[in-house]
Amino acid sequence: xxxxxxxxxxxxxxxxxxxxxxxxxxxxxxxxxxxxxxxxxxxxxxxxxxxxxxxxxxxxxxxxxxxxxxxxxxxxxxxxxxxxxxxxxxxxxxxxxxxxxxxxxxxxxxxxxxxxxxxxxxx
Numbered sequence: 001x002x003x004x005x006x007x008x009x010x011x012x013x014x015x016x017x018x019x020x021x022x023x024x025x026x027x028x029x030x031x032x033x034x035x036x037x038x039x040x041x042x043x044x045x046x047x048x049x050x051x052x053x054x055x056x057x058x059x060x061x062x063x064x065x066x067x068x069x070x071x072x073x074x075x076x077x078x079x080x081x082x083x084x085x086x087x088x089x090x091x092x093x094x095x096x097x098x099x100x101x102x103x104x105x106x107x108x109x110x111x112x113x114x115x116x117x118x119x120x121x122x123x
Contacts, residue, residue: 004029007074008067014086018077019120023105026074033063075101080116081109 003025007018037060044052076086082104092098109119 004032007070010077011070011073014073014076015080016077016117017081017109017114017120018074019081019109020078020105020107022120023074023078026070030067030071033067034060037063075105078105080114081120082107083110083114083116 003021006022007026037056040056041053041060044050044056072089076089079086079088079101084104088101088104091101112119
């Protein structure tokens with residue numbers, strides 16, 4: 001559980017590097033947090049409860065706003081770990097080109113130091 005929370009403690013740190021495991025553990029954390037909210041939304045639609053739909057949507061918006069900055073920062077640091085500028089993150093705005101960011105996050109880390117600093121020690 002500690003590995004999932006590392007990006008939340010470094011939420012506004014856009015410099016440095018993030019290991020592949022740090023990035024993907026955080027993605028798993030996001031999945032675990034949002035899955036119950038999606039189930040709640042599905043149940044709200046199935047039973048036709050407008051109040052439950054508002055609650056699930058409101059919770060989803062609050063959680064999304066809470067993890068937006070940590071998500072961007074860990075992705076930028078992950079790009080730094082593969083020796084790419086954080087500006088590559090803007091490819092997420094381009095249809096089909098956003099798959100390049102996915103590929104970059106899957107690549108192995110640059111061995112040794114790169115222009116963004118030393119590799120992150122594994123915790």
